[in-house]
Amino acid sequence: MSYRIVERVFSDDENLPTVMLANIYGTPSIQENLKKMEQIINLAHEKKVNILIFPELTISGYVWKSSDIDEVKNLLAESENRRIASWLKNVKDSLTEGKEELEYIFYGNSREKDGNFYNATYILNPGIDYQQEEYIYAKVFLTPMEKTYFKQGTDKRLSIDTKWGRFGFLICYDLCFVELARQYAFIDCVDAIVTIAAWHSEAVREYSKMNARTDHYYGFLWSLMNASKAAYNQVWSLGTNWVGLHQKSGEYFWGGSGIWAPSGMQLLQASNINEELLIVRNIDIKGQRDKEQDDFNYRIDFQDLYRHMNHQSACTHYPE
Numbered sequence: 001m002s003y004r005i006v007e008r009v010f011s012d013d014e015n016l017p018t019v020m021l022a023n024i025y026g027t028p029s030i031q032e033n034l035k036k037m038e039q040i041i042n043l044a045h046e047k048k049v050n051i052l053i054f055p056e057l058t059i060s061g062y063v064w065k066s067s068d069i070d071e072v073k074n075l076l077a078e079s080e081n082r083r084i085a086s087w088l089k090n091v092k093d094s095l096t097e098g099k100e101e102l103e104y105i106f107y108g109n110s111r112e113k114d115g116n117f118y119n120a121t122y123i124l125n126p127g128i129d130y131q132q133e134e135y136i137y138a139k140v141f142l143t144p145m146e147k148t149y150f151k152q153g154t155d156k157r158l159s160i161d162t163k164w165g166r167f168g169f170l171i172c173y174d175l176c177f178v179e180l181a182r183q184y185a186f187i188d189c190v191d192a193i194v195t196i197a198a199w200h201s202e203a204v205r206e207y208s209k210m211n212a213r214t215d216h217y218y219g220f221l222w223s224l225m226n227a228s229k230a231a232y233n234q235v236w237s238l239g240t241n242w243v244g245l246h247q248k249s250g251e252y253f254w255g256g257s258g259i260w261a262p263s264g265m266q267l268l269q270a271s272n273i274n275e276e277l278l279i280v281r282n283i284d285i286k287g288q289r290d291k292e293q294d295d296f297n298y299r300i301d302f303q304d305l306y307r308h309m310n311h312q313s314a315c316t317h318y319p320e
Contacts, residue, residue, distance in 0.1 A: 005277045006270070020279050021238065028061045121158065139172070140174055168190035190235060197241040243274065257269070
């Protein structure tokens with residue numbers, strides 16, 4: 001299978017990271033999804049990508065409303081990391097730490113713990129144990145349908161330090177709740193927030209007297225909220241989403257995976273119809289954020305007004 005690849009260059013500094021976003025179709029077939037992931041991981045190696053980001057529930061594909069709940073739960077159980085441990089080991093063994101090497105893969109999968117399933121984000125990296133609790137993020141905000149299958153995650157956030165900056169993580173519907181992103185930016189001092197998603201497209205909003213209508217309101221929100229998340233927190237927003245028709249539910253995923261700068265400006269966005277791999281080379285994750293805050297940092301005024309935030313250890317500078 002061939003993929004359309006869209007490449008852009010952010011800067012001339014080749015010591016900065018290259019990021020790939022997988023704007024892809026997902027199926028309710030673990031083997032098909034693993035095969036697709038392998039192909040994309042191999043392309044990431046060939047293209048000298050440093051960070052590769054897949055959508056929500058990458059292994060199983062997104063869940064659906066079913067009269068047979070066990071059908072979906074069995075799929076989630078079969079996709080769980082312990083069931084594909086040998087595959088994950090091979091992928092992790094292929095990762096290395098170097099200027100022109102693939103070092104990090106962020107992906108979504110189900111997690112089974114204490115008899116419950118969680119919708120989780122995992123990190124593959126040579127120095128990280130992906131099964132270790134501190135490196136797993138469980139989705140906090142679940143849609144009504146997801147509550148049939150998943151237990152809600154706690155308010156435990158996940159942030160990791162890399163040599164290029166600090167990253168925080170959200171999953172899909174989490175994006176709608178500004179407080180969570182604000183805590184990543186103002187408490188955890190992240191430079192970028194990664195959102196992996198299975199974000200739908202179709203919903204109607206119409207204002208007939210104003211001659212204004214959209215059939216893709218949810219898609220509109222995806223772009224709006226990623227841009228807003230970046231702008232109101234002055235952080236990078238990296239969003240990866242499924243695209244196309246869900247084989248079971250018949251719903252459409254919006255695609256539109258993209259990268260938004262700390263200004264909120266969209267730098268690159270993928271198709272809303274077709275699979276695409278986006279590559280942005282030499283992104284100055286931390287440096288660009290510092291530069292934009294030096295120009296205008298509204299965090300200072302926010303913290304001066306909301307003095308009650310001090311008990312949350314709000315950061316006033318970046319950690320070393």
